[in-house]
Amino acid sequence: MSTPTPTPTTATPRRPARKSSTLARKQGLADSATWLAARRTARQTWPDHALDMLIDRTVTQIRATCAGKRAGYAWSGGKDSIALDWLCRQAGIDECVLGISNLEFPAFLTWVTDNMPPGLTVINTGLSLAWLRERPHMLFPQGVNGSKWFPLINHKAQEQFFKQQRLDVLLLGRRHADGNYTGPKGSVLYTNAKGITRYSPIAHWSHEAVFALIERENLPMPPCYDWPRGYQVGTGAWPARQWTHNVDHGFEEVWQIDPDVVRHAATELPQAADWLARTGRN
Structure with missing residues (x-):
């Protein structure tokens, strides 16, 4: 388990001007063409000098926040976790976790096998067709049930990984632009009732900034983004398709x-x- 240490710097990197996203939250944007257009122009929105400043500031913050701590990160194979994976490795953190079930798309599992980070631990939570048959409300859930899959797979695997690896902090790819919770009152670091400390270092990144990093570094993307409503739904078990x-x-x-x-x-x-x-x- 990597334990990053702060890199001495002579000056704090100057904060680049914040570039607001031209995209809505994914919950309200099913049109993949709009996402693809933003992805094509992301390098123009975030040219190298601005992207480098954002990266430097984020990596510096990761090192400072995780200094002296046992740190790992969550990797789902989605675009945000792909960006997070790249940033964490720049900061010296390489242990990560992927939570899955027995209800994944085969094409996604093939992609994961071919593109998983070197330090990945895969945890299968065991959810199956037999489990789903007994819980029909979890099949393409509507309303409040739509978010109930995350604790059953993602959070459960993260908690198991956190305890097994005796971590002090788990980094996540949650972002405010997607409406994700990163902590009380918009903070990016918090500890829940189970003692799991979660840290969201790209919370303030826009959609375009994530795309710019992925495009510039030529990072592979999973096949789910080519599927119906791919950018809105993202990764996950097939019965958990939201909206x-x-x-x-x-x-x-x-x-x-x-x-x-x-x-x-x-x-x-x-x-x-x-x-x-x-x-x-x-």
């Missing part, structure tokens, strides 16, 4: 991504079998 209109909408998107996922689900889930029958898919 679907209903179960039929969810199955239609999953079918477009990988029909075999729906066919396999139909062997255990009545909802999947019913959808296949009603739509004439086979």
Whole structure:
């Protein structure tokens, strides 16, 4: 486990002018074309000198915050965790965790196998079709249930990793531009009731800044961003796809991504079998 130490500096890096995002939060932006346009122009929004200043300031803050502590980070394979992975390694932190279940898209698991960070620990939380059959409200959940998948997979794996590695701090790729919680009153460091200290060093990064780093460093992106509503949904188990209109909408998107996922689900889930029958898919 890497324990980074602060790098001496003669002056605090000057804070670059904040560049506000031209994109809305992903919750309200299902149009992938808008995301792709922002990705294409990200290097113009964040030219090298501005991006370098943002990177230097962020890496310096990571080193200072984690100095003398056992630190690791969460990696989901999504764009924000890809940027976080690159920044953490610049700061000397290389141990990370990915939480998965038995309900992942095969194409995503293949990409993870080919592109996982060297220090990655994969924790399978064991959620399966049998588990889902007993909890039909968790199939493409609407409203408040939409966020209930995160504690079951992401948070559970993070907590297990935190305790197993005896960490002092876990770094996350949460950002305010996506409406993510990073701590009380907008802070970026907090400890929850379970004693897990979470730190979000890119909380103030815009969507375009993340894209600019990914594009400049030629960092690989997972296939989920090429799928329906890819930038809105991101990574995650297939039944956890957020902001679907209903179960039929969810199955239609999953079918477009990988029909075999729906066919396999139909062997255990009545909802999947019913959808296949009603739509004439086979």
